[in-house]
Amino acid sequence: xxxxxxxxxxxxxxxxxxIPLRGYAFCIIIGVFIAVWLGNRxxxxxxxxxxxxxxxxxxxxxxxxxxxRLYHVITDYELYFxxxxxxxxxFKVWQGGLGIWGAIALGALGAWIGARRRGIxxxxxxxxxxxxxxxxxxxxRWGNWFNQELYxxxxxxxxxxxxxxxxxxxxxxxxxxTFLYESLWCIGVAFLVMWADRRFKLGHGRAxxxxxxxxxxxxxxxxxxxxxxxxxxxxxxxxxxxALIVFLLAVTYMIVSSRLRPGREEIVEPLAADGPTEDTxxxxxxxxxxxxxxxxxxxxxxxxxxxxxxxxxPKAPAEEPESATKxx
Numbered sequence: 206x207x208x209x210x211x212x213x214x215x216x217x218x219x220x221x222x223x224i225p226l227r228g229y230a231f232c233i234i235i236g237v238f239i240a241v242w243l244g245n246r247x248x249x250x251x252x253x254x255x256x257x258x259x260x261x262x263x264x265x266x267x268x269x270x271x272x273x274r275l276y277h278v279i280t281d282y283e284l285y286f287x288x289x290x291x292x293x294x295x296f297k298v299w300q301g302g303l304g305i306w307g308a309i310a311l312g313a314l315g316a317w318i319g320a321r322r323r324g325i326x327x328x329x330x331x332x333x334x335x336x337x338x339x340x341x342x343x344x345x346r347w348g349n350w351f352n353q354e355l356y357x358x359x360x361x362x363x364x365x366x367x368x369x370x371x372x373x374x375x376x377x378x379x380x381x382x383t384f385l386y387e388s389l390w391c392i393g394v395a396f397l398v399m400w401a402d403r404r405f406k407l408g409h410g411r412a413x414x415x416x417x418x419x420x421x422x423x424x425x426x427x428x429x430x431x432x433x434x435x436x437x438x439x440x441x442x443x444x445x446x447x448a449l450i451v452f453l454l455a456v457t458y459m460i461v462s463s464r465l466r467p468g469r470e471e472i473v474e475p476l477a478a479d480g481p482t483e484d485t486x487x488x489x490x491x492x493x494x495x496x497x498x499x500x501x502x503x504x505x506x507x508x509x510x511x512x513x514x515x516x517x518x519p520k521a522p523a524e525e526p527e528s529a530t531k532x533x
Contacts, residue, residue: 272311357381408469
């Protein structure tokens with residue numbers, strides 16, 4: 206008899222009248238909000254405008270969801286297109302099945318489109334949102350807990366996950382909670398990236414590359430523990446090979462980038478760098494605005510008072526000198 210274990214929810218969906226409230230979807234939505242919130246704070250700290258991260262996320266999130274689903278369906282096509290299966294299930298995202306590799310790849314494409322429309326360097330944006338993405342993954346993994354999926358080998362450890370469902374070939378029992386392992390690992394990755402970014406002033410995409418490399422290390426050993434069906438190449442699961450290749454690419458990028466473009470971007474959002482500061486907005490305008498008013502015929506705050514009318518004014522020279530208030 207097991208004295209301690211992690212219970213599985215009796216069901217992964219609640220109904221509010223005819224409206225289904227699915228735990229898997231909630232976890233993804235909460236993860237997106239966390240990523241945007243933290244990414245916005247980091248972006249503003251780097252000199253960007255508040256709201257830019259959310260604007261670009263409007264492009265990145267839908268692309269990421271489509272990419273994650275495509276990767277899952279392509280790598281596990283037999284779940285949807287083999288005899289006896291219904292291909293319509295490939296569109297039922299709420300039942301689980303989002304591959305992080307496809308989500309990051311296609312999500313990056315969406316972010317690139319959004320960043321390009323705003324005139325923002327994509328590497329700087331990726332650095333800002335990297336820890337938030339890791340935390341979003343940590344939250345999203347709890348969706349697998351609601352669906353009783355992606356668990357590891359059988360175990361009798363005190364933190365074993367108790368699987369009660371027998372649907373889809375599941376065998377009720379006690380297993381390694383790989384969803385929990387990956388969730389905790391992603392939290393550690395987020396804090397690692399934030400620490401390294403402050404300590405070494407990472408720039409030009411290197412903070413994002415560190416997130417990718419660190420995640421791949423954890424995904425490698427966690428993937429090795431899983432027992433769900435997967436394609437194998439030379440004895441290793443497909444996702445293990447993907448993690449290894451992506452890890453090498455991320456490390457290579459960090460090394461090459463640090464040599465070619467050391468340091469960090471000074472300006473991450475041109476509009477924010479050229480626009481008025483908070484102090485000038487609070488005071489009712491900027492120095493440039495005062496100059497514009499003067500040129501338009503309105504007296505600036507620093508313009509000297511007019512001389513009394515009874516005193517003779519000096520004769521204006523033939524050629525007026527350039528106004529002190531005119532921009533150089």
